[in-house]
Amino acid sequence: xxxxxxxxxxxDAEGRLRHLITLEGLTAAxxxxxxxxxxxxxxxxxxxxxxxxxxxxxxxxxxFFEPSTRTRVSFExxxxxxxxxxxxxxxxxxxxxxxxxxxxxxxxxxxxxxxILVMRDAEPGLPAYVARFVxxxxxxxxxxxxxxxxxxxxxxDALTVRQVKGDFAPLRVLIAGDISHSxxxxxxxxxxxxxxxxxxRIAAPDDLMPGPREFADATRFNDIDRAIDGVDVVMAxxxxxxxxxxxxxxxxxxxxxxxxxxxxxxxKARPGAIVMHPGPMNRDVEIASDVADGPQSVIQxxxxxGVAIRMAVLATIARNVQSRRHFQ
Ligand code: NCD
Numbered sequence: 425x426x427x428x429x430x431x432x433x434x435x436d437a438e439g440r441l442r443h444l445i446t447l448e449g450l451t452a453a454x455x456x457x458x459x460x461x462x463x464x465x466x467x468x469x470x471x472x473x474x475x476x477x478x479x480x481x482x483x484x485x486x487x488f489f490e491p492s493t494r495t496r497v498s499f500e501x502x503x504x505x506x507x508x509x510x511x512x513x514x515x516x517x518x519x520x521x522x523x524x525x526x527x528x529x530x531x532x533x534x535x536x537x538x539x540i541l542v543m544r545d546a547e548p549g550l551p552a553y554v555a556r557f558v559x560x561x562x563x564x565x566x567x568x569x570x571x572x573x574x575x576x577x578x579x580x581d582a583l584t585v586r587q588v589k590g591d592f593a594p595l596r597v598l599i600a601g602d603i604s605h606s607x608x609x610x611x612x613x614x615x616x617x618x619x620x621x622x623x624x625r626i627a628a629p630d631d632l633m634p635g636p637r638e639f640a641d642a643t644r645f646n647d648i649d650r651a652i653d654g655v656d657v658v659m660a661x662x663x664x665x666x667x668x669x670x671x672x673x674x675x676x677x678x679x680x681x682x683x684x685x686x687x688x689x690x691x692k693a694r695p696g697a698i699v700m701h702p703g704p705m706n707r708d709v710e711i712a713s714d715v716a717d718g719p720q721s722v723i724q725x726x727x728x729x730g731v732a733i734r735m736a737v738l739a740t741i742a743r744n745v746q747s748r749r750h751f752q
Pocket of ligand 1: 494495568574577607608661662664702703704
């Protein structure tokens, strides 16, 4: 049982996903369904990106209160490719900086007939909070919530691994770096655990290791050389200095020596192991530049999969939620 309010708020009375706030509580079948739909959009692509009209007549608003390149652009492209009207709010010049509450901003967008609100914010709990107040035709998609959750990233990571490795069951997956501040790690852990990987390892310096109540069943390492031994997947994470107060992080060069994913270290992983990174990367800090660009890297594939996964999520939500015409 979970007490996370995001889990219950994201489903409607019939149990369908109405919002996507967390991967927690999604079944393996639901996750697999989203991966399959994303794969369909990819397979359909040919020379031109796949398109359909699943979101025709709907309006998607992107509200990013924190910086983003990949996630914001891929949500925008995904919505456009499904025929939606899309607005991107420039949050530096939004009324929130003038003191307007988030709910008032949301009500304003709702009054303009926005249907799907894609939100990124540094405040934990905000997507679930907002979801409780929106009109019945409005959905909230979490595009990065503080250190808590980044569900579409977890999905695109799972899709990337499935494309290269096929089956999750035999895999040993390592997530390495600043685990404690990483919403990417939390959503990836939820996805990989539900999809049934053989072993999930987390490796971090002691100051960046989450508390014992999180990442249940993950094997913990503070030594990257031991952690990487025999794994099939290595996910490197950026040090999130913007979320820290008081952690003792060495300078970049020392961190790279102690914890960076290097070609030398990759030799300890299983032959054919892949290297992932959600971006943005700090080259030669958490990951060596030659590894990031090398044959084992699937980083660009993750980016490509991001568009397809967001198409799958948008199309699924649009199918589950009646458009506002039904509520008038
Ligand atoms: C990450 C994020 O914002 O959580 N990036 C992303 O969405 N691809 C990771 C990070 O900022 O380090």
